[in-house]
Amino acid sequence: MNIPLVDLKAQYVSIRNEIDEAIRSVIDSTTFIGGESVAQFERQFASFCGAQYCVGVANGTDALELALTALGVGAGDEVLTAANTFFATAEAIANAGAKVVFVDNDPQSYTIDVSKLRDRITDRTKAIIAVHLYGQPADMEPINAIAEEFGLKVIEDAAQAHGAEYREKRVGTLGDVACFSFYPGKNLGAYGDAGAVVTNNEELSRLIRMRANHGRVQKYDHEFEGMNSRLDSLQAAVLQAKLKHLSSWNEARRKHAAQYNKWLTNPNVVKPVELEYARHVYHLYVVRVKNRKEIHAFLKNRGIGTGIHYPIALPRLKAYEDRSFRPGEFPVAESFMNEILSLPMYPELTEDQIRLVAGSINEFGD
Numbered sequence: 001m002n003i004p005l006v007d008l009k010a011q012y013v014s015i016r017n018e019i020d021e022a023i024r025s026v027i028d029s030t031t032f033i034g035g036e037s038v039a040q041f042e043r044q045f046a047s048f049c050g051a052q053y054c055v056g057v058a059n060g061t062d063a064l065e066l067a068l069t070a071l072g073v074g075a076g077d078e079v080l081t082a083a084n085t086f087f088a089t090a091e092a093i094a095n096a097g098a099k100v101v102f103v104d105n106d107p108q109s110y111t112i113d114v115s116k117l118r119d120r121i122t123d124r125t126k127a128i129i130a131v132h133l134y135g136q137p138a139d140m141e142p143i144n145a146i147a148e149e150f151g152l153k154v155i156e157d158a159a160q161a162h163g164a165e166y167r168e169k170r171v172g173t174l175g176d177v178a179c180f181s182f183y184p185g186k187n188l189g190a191y192g193d194a195g196a197v198v199t200n201n202e203e204l205s206r207l208i209r210m211r212a213n214h215g216r217v218q219k220y221d222h223e224f225e226g227m228n229s230r231l232d233s234l235q236a237a238v239l240q241a242k243l244k245h246l247s248s249w250n251e252a253r254r255k256h257a258a259q260y261n262k263w264l265t266n267p268n269v270v271k272p273v274e275l276e277y278a279r280h281v282y283h284l285y286v287v288r289v290k291n292r293k294e295i296h297a298f299l300k301n302r303g304i305g306t307g308i309h310y311p312i313a314l315p316r317l318k319a320y321e322d323r324s325f326r327p328g329e330f331p332v333a334e335s336f337m338n339e340i341l342s343l344p345m346y347p348e349l350t351e352d353q354i355r356l357v358a359g360s361i362n363e364f365g366d
């Protein structure tokens with residue numbers, strides 16, 4: 001048996017006709033940039049998030065940079081985000097000209113530790129990027145309360161959490177603006193790079209749309225220098241076809257997580273926790289184990305793929321060497337980076353496969 005970490009082929013096979021037809025119709029139209037597929041997807045995705053505006057962009061990293069810039073974040077500003085997230089969250093802050101300030105992760109939810117936010121706020125702090133890591137929303141109410149107290153902007157990095165809910169509200173409208181990635185392996189994935197910015201703020205959406213398209217509204221009427229970061233028509237058509245299935249795919253991921261929770265009985269495995277406020281969409285099912293290297297090899301031997309998200313806490317990366325962070329400054333992110341292990345998770349997993357993964361981990365013992 002071969003059980004990969006993610007299986008994009010299984011998903012394509014299940015909706016092959018819809019995808020092929022969507023792609024064919026874009027090629028038939030020869031509208032490759034913009035056009036109906038982009039406009040329709042933007043409307044549908046905004047509505048899926050319960051938001052008023054959606055701007056399709058080239059990828060999730062650009063979405064974050066565009067959101068920051070549109071909110072007025074730039075040189076001399078500081079932006080808070082979690083020490084364990086995908087590198088792009090921090091990179092986008094630098095791309096916008098600002099400085100990233102890391103905050104440790106919460107030991108239970110793995111999202112930003114709200115109790116450690118205040119300590120990191122200075123006169124230069126302009127915004128907080130709350131990452132809905134692994135598919136579970138960050139604790140947005142206290143984050144928004146602190147933001148209000150200090151006059152900060154709040155950006156959701158929802159790249160791993162399409163359709164996740166915080167107190168019965170979908171991610172996308174829980175801060176000033178939300179950023180999504182449609183990288184192929186995400187819960188809603190394109191067949192190439194793609195991303196989106198979602199907001200209820202009309203002026204912000206207008207600014208982001210212009211900046212992502214060379215600072216213009218009309219073809220040669222450039223109001224400022226922007227960039228080229230558009231969602232292309234083929235990707236939009238693929239996303240439109242896949243959006244119809246997203247809720248049932250997220251449902252399947254939740255069911256798989258519940259089965260892992262039930263069948264993983266090895267006492268040395270720390271399972272993920274869905275917080276009382278959250279509806280987790282399990283982009284990743286991440287456990288913690290002490291002997292990760294051995295378990296990884298043991299599972300690999302049985303044809304079971306696992307991953308590590310992420311193996312190096314961001315403050316420990318070479319990219320931040322010059323910041324001279326003290327070892328132990330981010331105790332949760334730094335100790336968990338040696339223990340976290342992502343188990344196979346995708347909608348098309350079968351019960352038998354989950355039983356086999358859980359059984360193998362139980363068998364491994366300690």
Ligand SMILES: *Cc1c(COP(=O)(O)O)cnc(C)c1O
Binds near residue numbers: 062181
């Ligand atoms: C994937 C991801 C991004 C970046 O998205 P890209 O589309 O790959 O640029 C940003 N933040 C998080 C948390 C991600 O998982």
